[in-house]
Amino acid sequence: MQSTGKSWGVVIVLLTLLAQLPLMLKVKIVEYDEAIFCDVARNIRYTGLPLRSIGRDGVFFFDHTLLYLYLLSTYVGAGTFFCRGITTLFSLCCVFLVYIIGHRVGGRIAGFISALVVGVQPFFALYSFFIRMEIFCLFFLLAGLAVLSLEAWGISNKKMVITGVALAIAVLFKEIALVFVAICGVYILVKFRKDRLALGKALLLVVAPPVLALLVWGIWCWHLSPEAFIAVMQRWMGAAAMGGQDPRSSLTPLQWMRRIVVELLGPGLTILWAGAVVYSVVRKRLEALDWILLGYPGGAILLSFFIRLKEPRHLIGILPVIALFIGIKVEWESLWIQMQGNRLRQIISTILALMLVFSASPMRLPLRNVSDPRSWLDPLYAWRLFENDRYYNVLRLTGLYLQNHTEPKEIITVVHEATVTAYYANRHYNMLYTLPLERVMQVLAGTRYLVWDHEVFLALNEGQIYVVREYVNQHFEVEQVIRDDYREVTIYRRREG
Numbered sequence: 001m002q003s004t005g006k007s008w009g010v011v012i013v014l015l016t017l018l019a020q021l022p023l024m025l026k027v028k029i030v031e032y033d034e035a036i037f038c039d040v041a042r043n044i045r046y047t048g049l050p051l052r053s054i055g056r057d058g059v060f061f062f063d064h065t066l067l068y069l070y071l072l073s074t075y076v077g078a079g080t081f082f083c084r085g086i087t088t089l090f091s092l093c094c095v096f097l098v099y100i101i102g103h104r105v106g107g108r109i110a111g112f113i114s115a116l117v118v119g120v121q122p123f124f125a126l127y128s129f130f131i132r133m134e135i136f137c138l139f140f141l142l143a144g145l146a147v148l149s150l151e152a153w154g155i156s157n158k159k160m161v162i163t164g165v166a167l168a169i170a171v172l173f174k175e176i177a178l179v180f181v182a183i184c185g186v187y188i189l190v191k192f193r194k195d196r197l198a199l200g201k202a203l204l205l206v207v208a209p210p211v212l213a214l215l216v217w218g219i220w221c222w223h224l225s226p227e228a229f230i231a232v233m234q235r236w237m238g239a240a241a242m243g244g245q246d247p248r249s250s251l252t253p254l255q256w257m258r259r260i261v262v263e264l265l266g267p268g269l270t271i272l273w274a275g276a277v278v279y280s281v282v283r284k285r286l287e288a289l290d291w292i293l294l295g296y297p298g299g300a301i302l303l304s305f306f307i308r309l310k311e312p313r314h315l316i317g318i319l320p321v322i323a324l325f326i327g328i329k330v331e332w333e334s335l336w337i338q339m340q341g342n343r344l345r346q347i348i349s350t351i352l353a354l355m356l357v358f359s360a361s362p363m364r365l366p367l368r369n370v371s372d373p374r375s376w377l378d379p380l381y382a383w384r385l386f387e388n389d390r391y392y393n394v395l396r397l398t399g400l401y402l403q404n405h406t407e408p409k410e411i412i413t414v415v416h417e418a419t420v421t422a423y424y425a426n427r428h429y430n431m432l433y434t435l436p437l438e439r440v441m442q443v444l445a446g447t448r449y450l451v452w453d454h455e456v457f458l459a460l461n462e463g464q465i466y467v468v469r470e471y472v473n474q475h476f477e478v479e480q481v482i483r484d485d486y487r488e489v490t491i492y493r494r495r496e497g
Contacts, residue, residue, distance in 0.1 A: 008112045009099070016095050016119035016128075019362055020088060022385055023129045029392045030080055034131040035419035036061075037072060038083070042426075044073035049224065053428040056411060060228040062221045063235075065214070067172035068133030084129045090139050091128030095119045097142040098320050098327075101149060105289065106328035109336065114327030117272065118320045122362040122378035123264050127316060133173045134316045140170035141180050141317060148184060148206070149289055155198045160205035168209035172217065176314055179300050181210045187291040249308045256310045260301060263380050264312040268360025269319070272326045273297075280329040293325040392420055394487040398451055399424025401482060401491065406449060413447040416454040421489075433457055437464045441471065450476055450492040 030038060036052065040061045043051040050066050051058035061069070076083060095115050103111030118124055127134050144166035147159055167184065170177040185207045192199040221229040251259070261270050277294070280286055286294075297318040304315060339345050358365075366375035374382040395417055402412055402425040413430045414421050422429035430443045433456045440460070444450070450472065457465050476492035483489075 008108070009096075012095060012099060012112065012115045012119055013092060015116065016092060016125075017088075019120045019122070019125035020091075020129045022362075023126070023381075024081075024084075024088075026385055027129070027388050028080065029389045029396050030131065030420060030423060031388055031392055032417055032419050034080075035423040037069060037131050037133075038076055038080075039419065039423050040069050041072035041076040044070055045076060053422060055430060056428060058428065060221070060225045062225075062229055062232040064133065065172045065175050065217050067169070068136055068174070071136070072131070080131070083131045087127075087131065087135050088129050090135050091124070094135060094139050094142055094320060097139070097146055098323060101142070101146050102324055102327040105149060105324075107333055109332045110327040112327075113332055114320075114323045116357070117269065117326055117360055118323035120357065120361040121269060121319055121323070122266055122381045123312070123316065124319050125362060126381050126384055127313065132313075134313060137170045137173035137177050138317055138320060140166045140173065141177055142320060144170065144184070145292065145321075148187070149292075155192060155195075155202060157201070157205065160202050164206045164209035167206065168213040171210040171213050175214060177317070178210060178214065179303060180296055180317060181207060183292055183296040183299055186295060187288065190291050191288045248310050251310045253305055256305065259310070259312055260304075260315065264315055264319075265322075266360060266378060268356050268358070269322060272356060272360065273322050276326045276329050280325075283331075290325075290329075293321055293328070296321050297325075390486045392417075394482055394484045394489050395420040395453060396424045397484065398453070398482045398489045398491065399426075401480060402427060402449065402451075405480075410449060411447075412449045412451060413443055414451040414453060416456045418451070421451055421453065432468075435459060437467065440468055444468070444471060444475075448494045449479075450494075452490045452492060 039053050040050050043049065043053060043058060049058075050061045050069055052061045072083065075086065095118060098118050099111040099115035101111070102114035106114075144163045147166065148163045150159060163184075167177065167181050171181065185203060188199065188202045188206060192202055218229070221232075261267075265273070280290075300315055300318050304310060307314075335349075339349050362378045362381045364376055364378060366372070369375050374386055377385065399421045402410075402421070406412065406425070406427060408427075411428045411430065412418075412422060412425060413432065416431075416433045418429045418431035430447070432440050432443060435443065435457075436459045440457070452472070455465070457468070460468070472492060475495060477495050478490055479493040480491045481488055482491065
């Protein structure tokens with residue numbers, strides 16, 4: 001039996017790594033957000049402070065809780081692949097925790113299916129080889145869930161304290177983990193409703209540490225820069241308001257639901273989840289733990305409709321929880337036994353199982369253009385695999401040129417994707433595309449080096465963009481045009497005199 005368990009574990013690890021392997025082999029260049037995190041981590045390493053290299057003195061980065069960036073600062077100098085590899089290591093630990101929870105609650109097959117479903121899931125695989133904090137946050141959420149669902153420990157203080165600490169660490173990796181904490185609170189209310197003393201103790205030990213951790217983070221940020229912290233809080237508090245320049249803030253409910261189903265869950269996971277919910281309702285297999293296994297995905301998705309900035313990445317935490325529900329709530333072992341006596345059922349079940357695993361993985365059956373490898377893959381996964389380096393390579397080359405042709409204290413100005421260019425240049429920068437016209441002109445007036453990468457000005461109309469172009473033509477001259485096989489970027493230098 002132990003040998004079988006080890007074999008299944010090896011299969012899960014191999015399939016999880018296989019889902020990430022194409023990204024490991026092909027994606028070399030940091031993208032927009034990765035460049036931000038590496039830049040802040042590099043500044044933490046130099047100064048101890050979470051600063052983005054914007055302007056001469058930098059600006060504080062309080063957009064997220066900061067534990068990941070301080071962790072990243074310890075190894076950011078080791079290179080992009082190593083930084084992404086640490087995320088991959090934590091993703092394997094996440095899959096292992098899913099297996100442990102599923103095995104303990106629903107049996108060995110339940111654990112295997114849960115771990116397999118999340119391990120090959122394309123959105124999970126995509127961010128498992130990425131310089132971001134979501135996978136680290138997921139690990140500690142799952143660690144908290146693993147302890148909280150451990151029936152053998154009853155309602156001991158040790159169980160609740162470890163759960164609370166794990167959830168607090170998850171919140172310090174990313175503040176969105178508070179939604180999971182709230183659902184755990186609901187679970188505790190249901191689980192211990194008949195024992196008020198145990199209920200109060202459990203709520204205090206599990207819910208208080210994450211809330212306290214977020215409060216301490218906020219006080220620390222306020223101490224560093226009240227103005228920057230207030231600006232971030234205003235953005236957070238305005239998350240439920242409509243409007244904004246970011247196209248992610250103008251999605252209709254139908255468009256957002258489509259993104260959840262297509263980009264985040266994918267067809268295979270959606271079908272498996274829907275089938276597991278129906279199966280559980282019909283068989284009346286809903287229990288206290290389902291307040292987490294169903295409540296967290298349902299609550300997080302519902303809440304996302306009221307948040308202005310609609311980003312599928314904010315919901316990545318629901319993936320392992322959905323996988324656990326699928327593995328635990330369906331009586332897979334019983335179904336397997338029923339298949340043993342009927343050859344036709346075995347064949348049909350095997351075919352269906354392979355189809356569902358295929359559709360739950362990054363692979364897709366192409367609807368057209370079979371010769372194009374991208375048509376065989378999940379669209380978001382395919383873009384990262386085939387387009388990331390094509391798109392960002394010219395920005396990397398531009399950054400390397402500026403690193404070699406400017407002084408270390410030079411501040412470069414970039415129209416659009418300044419984060420990538422400035423990261424490779426290792427220079428402070430200004431970014432124009434979000435600024436109003438008056439601020440654009442102020443920045444240009446103090447600029448010596450201007451990178452015109454992609455003409456995007458979210459706050460300007462065509463007439464205002466024309467004014468910017470004319471100013472550049474009058475006061476700057478082309479120093480270098482950086483080209484690769486896909487794009488070109490123009491580097492301007494201010495005219496002398």
